[in-house]
Amino acid sequence: MIDALNHLPRPRAGADQLAEAFSDLAPPLTARQAAVESARCLYCFDAPCVNACPSEIDIPSFIHRISDDNLQGAAERILSANILGGSCARVCPTEILCQQACVRNNAQECAPVLIGQLQRYAIDNAGFTQHPFQRSPATGKRIAVVGAGPAGLSCAHRLAMHGHEVVVFEAQEKPGGLNEYGIARYKLVDDYAQREVEFLLGIGGIEIRYAQRLGANLTLTELHQQYHAVFLGLGLNAVRQLGLPDEDAPGLLAATDYIRELRQADDLSRVPLADRCLVLGAGNTAIDMAVQMSRLGARDVNVVYRRGIAEMGATAHEQDIAKHDQVRLHTWARPDAVLLDDQGRVRGMRFARTQPVAGVLHDTGETFELAADAIFKAIGQRFDEASLSDPLAAQLARDGERIRVDAQLRTSLAGVYAGGDCTALGQDLTVQAVQHGKLAAEAIHAQLMLNVEAA
Amino acid sequence: MADLSIVFAGIKAPNPFWLASAPPTDKAYNVVRAFEAGWGGVVWKTLGEDPAAVNVSSRYSAHYGANRVVQGINNIELITDRSLEINLREITQVKKDWPDRALIVSLMVPCVEASWKFILPLVEATGADGIELNFGCPHGMPERGMGAAVGQVPEYVEQVTRWCKTYCSLPVIVKLTPNITDIRQSARAAHRGGADAVSLINTINSITSVDLDRMVAHPIVGDQSTHGGYCGSAVKPIALNMVAEIARDPQTRGLPICGIGGIGNWRDAAEFIALGSGAVQVCTAAMLHGFRIVEDMKDGLSRWMDQHGHSSLEAFRGLAVGHTTDWKYLDINYKSIAHIDQDACIGCGRCHIACEDTSHQAIASTVKPDGTHLYSVIEEECVGCNLCQITCPVENCIDMQAQDTGKPYLNWTQDPRNPYREAS
Ligand SMILES: Cc1cc2nc3c(=O)[nH]c(=O)nc-3n(C[C@H](O)[C@H](O)[C@H](O)COP(=O)(O)OP(=O)(O)OC[C@H]3O[C@@H](n4cnc5c(N)ncnc54)[C@H](O)[C@@H]3O)c2cc1C
Numbered sequence: 001m002i003d004a005l006n007h008l009p010r011p012r013a014g015a016d017q018l019a020e021a022f023s024d025l026a027p028p029l030t031a032r033q034a035a036v037e038s039a040r041c042l043y044c045f046d047a048p049c050v051n052a053c054p055s056e057i058d059i060p061s062f063i064h065r066i067s068d069d070n071l072q073g074a075a076e077r078i079l080s081a082n083i084l085g086g087s088c089a090r091v092c093p094t095e096i097l098c099q100q101a102c103v104r105n106n107a108q109e110c111a112p113v114l115i116g117q118l119q120r121y122a123i124d125n126a127g128f129t130q131h132p133f134q135r136s137p138a139t140g141k142r143i144a145v146v147g148a149g150p151a152g153l154s155c156a157h158r159l160a161m162h163g164h165e166v167v168v169f170e171a172q173e174k175p176g177g178l179n180e181y182g183i184a185r186y187k188l189v190d191d192y193a194q195r196e197v198e199f200l201l202g203i204g205g206i207e208i209r210y211a212q213r214l215g216a217n218l219t220l221t222e223l224h225q226q227y228h229a230v231f232l233g234l235g236l237n238a239v240r241q242l243g244l245p246d247e248d249a250p251g252l253l254a255a256t257d258y259i260r261e262l263r264q265a266d267d268l269s270r271v272p273l274a275d276r277c278l279v280l281g282a283g284n285t286a287i288d289m290a291v292q293m294s295r296l297g298a299r300d301v302n303v304v305y306r307r308g309i310a311e312m313g314a315t316a317h318e319q320d321i322a323k324h325d326q327v328r329l330h331t332w333a334r335p336d337a338v339l340l341d342d343q344g345r346v347r348g349m350r351f352a353r354t355q356p357v358a359g360v361l362h363d364t365g366e367t368f369e370l371a372a373d374a375i376f377k378a379i380g381q382r383f384d385e386a387s388l389s390d391p392l393a394a395q396l397a398r399d400g401e402r403i404r405v406d407a408q409l410r411t412s413l414a415g416v417y418a419g420g421d422c423t424a425l426g427q428d429l430t431v432q433a434v435q436h437g438k439l440a441a442e443a444i445h446a447q448l449m450l451n452v453e454a455a
Numbered sequence: 456m457a458d459l460s461i462v463f464a465g466i467k468a469p470n471p472f473w474l475a476s477a478p479p480t481d482k483a484y485n486v487v488r489a490f491e492a493g494w495g496g497v498v499w500k501t502l503g504e505d506p507a508a509v510n511v512s513s514r515y516s517a518h519y520g521a522n523r524v525v526q527g528i529n530n531i532e533l534i535t536d537r538s539l540e541i542n543l544r545e546i547t548q549v550k551k552d553w554p555d556r557a558l559i560v561s562l563m564v565p566c567v568e569a570s571w572k573f574i575l576p577l578v579e580a581t582g583a584d585g586i587e588l589n590f591g592c593p594h595g596m597p598e599r600g601m602g603a604a605v606g607q608v609p610e611y612v613e614q615v616t617r618w619c620k621t622y623c624s625l626p627v628i629v630k631l632t633p634n635i636t637d638i639r640q641s642a643r644a645a646h647r648g649g650a651d652a653v654s655l656i657n658t659i660n661s662i663t664s665v666d667l668d669r670m671v672a673h674p675i676v677g678d679q680s681t682h683g684g685y686c687g688s689a690v691k692p693i694a695l696n697m698v699a700e701i702a703r704d705p706q707t708r709g710l711p712i713c714g715i716g717g718i719g720n721w722r723d724a725a726e727f728i729a730l731g732s733g734a735v736q737v738c739t740a741a742m743l744h745g746f747r748i749v750e751d752m753k754d755g756l757s758r759w760m761d762q763h764g765h766s767s768l769e770a771f772r773g774l775a776v777g778h779t780t781d782w783k784y785l786d787i788n789y790k791s792i793a794h795i796d797q798d799a800c801i802g803c804g805r806c807h808i809a810c811e812d813t814s815h816q817a818i819a820s821t822v823k824p825d826g827t828h829l830y831s832v833i834e835e836e837c838v839g840c841n842l843c844q845i846t847c848p849v850e851n852c853i854d855m856q857a858q859d860t861g862k863p864y865l866n867w868t869q870d871p872r873n874p875y876r877e878a879s
Pocket residue numbers: 091092093146147148149150151152169170171172175176177178179182183184187212213214215233234235236237256259284285288381384386387419420421422427428429430431433
């Protein structure tokens with residue numbers, strides 16, 4: 001399993017108990033709950049919730065259809081805007097998206113319609129007997145999509161729908177991107193990520209080739225030559241470094257590496273347990289990591305952040321989940337040194353206390369130590385430079401380390417598009433990646449068809 | 456606390472809340488429980504001649520709103536399915552045990568004098584306070600020449616009422632069917648026949664829904680259905696109008712009215728009283744929630760009366776009648792305009808789309824810098840139809856404000872635009 005943690009014990013709880021701890025964070029609505037909840041929707045016009053959904057799902061319409069007992073119609077409404085509506089319904093931070101904007105979230109009520117839950121209900125219960133969308137007549141165009149994450153899959157589906165042939169090149173052995181490897185296990189349970197991809201591929205016209213890594217056994221130059229267009233949905237696959245000595249010591253690793261193993265484990269009672277653990281960072285990944293360790297049975301779980309609560313990336317809802325799971329939060333503390341035991345393994349960390357001085361973070365001069373069996377870095381994902389190492393790829397214009405795109409998801413190279421986390425556009429969220437993929441597909445389609453008509 | 460006691464058509468009761476003739480008043484067991492719960496009176500489930508009626512199994516169906524809120528119930532039950540003798544015995548005993556409550560006996564027998572002459576003395580002997588003539592039942596009974604069929608023919612109503620006044624000394628309340636075109640005709644007939652009061656409405660012919668798998672309407676009896684009688688909250692507007700029509704009809708002025716139809720809380724009752732009812736009857740609300748609701752009705756009504764300085768029901772009874780008139784007498788110069796309280800507005804856009812698509816394009820939608828919308832009334836376009844106020848989910852957010860037009864009262868009969876204006 002995870003070499004850096006192999007020396008640690010395993011969870012005390014049995015497999016059943018652990019499975020229970022990692023079941024749906026928000027259990028699915030019952031039919032009755034869905035009926036009650038859907039009837040709460042006011043069927044707004046120019047609905048604020050729609051504006052707040054990055055994938056622009058027609059929320060009043062799908063909820064109205066649930067209320068009308070037309071679940072297939074509801075699901076189709078959702079999927080026509082967001083083909084990964086099933087996973088988005090589970091992983092979207094609705095508290096900062098659609099549900100935050102819901103008019104029933106006003107000061108008198110403070111009770112938004114549970115849009116995400118209803119979205120899940122519609123999709124889980126639609127009972128499609130065949131794929132709900134049909135492909136347009138074949139265009140004879142072939143498009144390469146790199147990365148089978150939410151951005152790439154969404155792009156591939158929309159392209160296939162428009163009659164194009166799509167080949168998806170994926171570095172891993174499984175599709176789904178972070179839906180498969182990154183999302184907290186209790187948000188996207190069992191094999192949902194895989195089932196959703198299977199459903200998506202039901203449209204036809206999409207071939208996924210695994211173990212194909214751009215920058216290793218694949219170049220942008222070949223793709224650009226062989227296909228009518230290329231879409232890059234590479235995500236962010238590298239991890240930021242602390243820049244401290246002993247960063248590679250056993251017991252210290254990236255939170256995403258641990259979560260990946262956790263998500264893939266068939267038997268949770270066999271993953272390493274860090275009874276005392278430190279999570280560095282303050283985003284949702286840090287919270288996911290801390291909560292999952294806590295649910296595995298860890299007794300002393302600490303999230304340490306160099307700034308204050310107000311600056312945390314994790315939403316209030318995520319912070320509440322952490323509190324509920326007895327995660328302790330330390331603010332204004334910066335990692336200063338990795339502490340090792342006599343066998344060279346992590347035994348804790350020394351932190352420097354910080355304070356803001358005119359907006360800039362300064363050390364106060366004070367330090368303190370926290371003991372730990374393991375330390376997880378959740379201080380952000382980085383773009384993996386190796387992916388863009390061939391000569392053509394190296395020419396792509398960047399915004400910082402990410403790929404520069406315009407509103408139509410076009411990169412600086414004609415015929416090359418990009419979307420999702422690997423671009424600087426929008427938030428790093430599943431639903432945003434899906435929207436990028438969809439918009440890029442529309443842009444590619446429009447461009448290719450333009451050429452056809454002109455010819 | 457305000458005094459809720461009433462004397463209705465000579466019948467005394469501690470409060471105006473009576474149970475309508477229906478399953479809740481079917482037998483002594485129910486009626487005793489109702490009196491224990493505090494109901495001011497009951498109209499016993501309609502008695503008929505022996506042999507007693509026979510009911511089918513599967514009897515009710517409902518029309519639902521959102522979240523299974525029952526808007527209305529439809530029933531295909533007949534009058535009592537117990538023998539006359541048992542009913543009379545129970546009525547006698549209950550009246551003896553509960554002397555302060557109103558006990559009215561509902562009757563439906565064939566439209567022949569002998570039948571009435573036979574049954575009336577038996578009823579009077581029970582000690583009951585009055586009788587109610589059931590001319591309303593819209594299903595099952597009309598086919599037997601009783602119920603709505605009688606109620607739909609004013610001459611029959613008058614005739615039967617007269618027989619009752621002849622063969623019985625008790626107050627006679629005539630229960631009217633709403634399944635007619637002009638309720639005043641029936642009320643006038645009852646009045647001519649000597650009725651002491653009218654009660655209304657009985658149930659309305661209805662089919663609530665259709666099972667689309669089996670292609671049969673509800674309630675389903677085997678694989679068939681039939682129309683039934685509709686009651687409950689949904690019929691209240693119809694009942695209120697009929698009550699008002701009778702209350703302001705010069706020919707029946709002063710005739711006591713017992714309001715029935717969709718009463719579920721104190722406010723409903725107060726509205727019926729404001730339109731002239733001296734007592735009210737309740738059926739569906741009790742069937743849905745049990746007899747305990749009367750406590751809340753009495754409590755709510757007397758608190759409201761206290762707050763408004765009404766020491767008795769007579770103090771506000773009929774106060775809304777004088778304000779109810781024919782359309783032609785409404786002030787054509789009156790003008791109101793919608794006003795949106797922007798602090799209360801939650802930005803749902805319902806007012807805008809309703810007015811834009813189906814009314815007068817009088818609510819503008821402007822996008823604010825934060826992407827949300829501002830909805831504002833274009834006063835010159837607003838005709839004061841109330842649609843936006845109706846669709847707005849926030850109570851009191853849209854206020855219809857009366858405008859000072861400076862113009863005097865002018866009704867249609869006086870309006871120069873009226874081609875059929877009565878020459879003045
Ligand atoms: C731990 C964690 C938790 C998260 N939780 C949430 C959450 O709860 N809700 C939410 O909305 N978002 C969450 N996110 C963010 C969300 O997962 C991403 O925004 C989303 O997955 C982005 O999709 P993508 O397609 O751009 O990238 P990815 O999902 O990263 O997919 C990229 C795909 O490209 C493949 N790939 C990469 N490089 C190459 C290459 N060179 N050649 C071929 N293939 C390649 C990868 O293997 C992967 O399959 C979370 C992220 C992390 C890290």
